[in-house]
Amino acid sequence: MKPFIKDCSTSAGGAQVCTTADANSVCVNDACVCKATFQLTGADDSDVCVATDCSTVTTACDADTNSECKANVCVCKAKFELADDSAVCVAKVIGSSCTADGDCADITDAVCDTDADICSCPGTSTANTDENGCVPNICTDNTTCTTVDANAICAEGKCDCNVGFEISNLLLCQAKVIGSSCTAEGGECAAIAGAICDTSGDSSICACPDTHEANQDGSQCTYKNNGVVSAASMALLFICCLPTFLYLV
Incomplete structure (x- = not known):
């Protein structure tokens, strides 16, 4: 990752200097660099970060082990994303964008909410951001669970889908x-x-x-x-x- 010719030290204005110059850049060691899967353009390394072309060089994405070549450009692998404050691809968390459940696979019990296109917890559980996962709601009887989902039950003190049902992308229990x-x-x-x-x-x-x-x-x-x-x-x-x-x- 080549740095921009931009100083983003605290005295120069910090990380905002980079994001103002290019939304796909980040401040690393007091210098603006393009995020993983992006590179500087132009012979003079102008301050523009564009998606790294991997159509001819298969190793172009190897700089970040969590990236891959797709549609001839480097992108973060499923389950990873470019964070606002990171130059590399990082694991997705609750609230990260998604298009399929596989994108949220490393987040315990999370599914991809297809209405909002973000990794979310079902109605029968609560998000635990500290551990990046979903924790089943505690219950003493079925009423606690059916209040949030008619097809849920209280099993061993935790809300879960009834037999024959599973969590859907609408965050509710649906028939298997x-x-x-x-x-x-x-x-x-x-x-x-x-x-x-x-x-x-x-x-x-x-x-x-x-x-x-x-x-x-x-x-x-x-x-x-x-x-x-x-x-x-x-x-x-x-x-x-x-x-x-x-x-x-």
């Missing part, structure tokens, strides 16, 4: 679907018609048997040959009834 996590004896897939808990993979998930397939929203399993049987039946019906129909005409 094909692909949701499960345990062999937990009965989590019972509400999905025809589903089983498949424990054969690295993680156990609700799945359809080989003879079935999931419907569009994953809420039930239907026979794979339903359409075939129906078409065959119609063809048979036509063949059987054709002589009668011709006779009547």
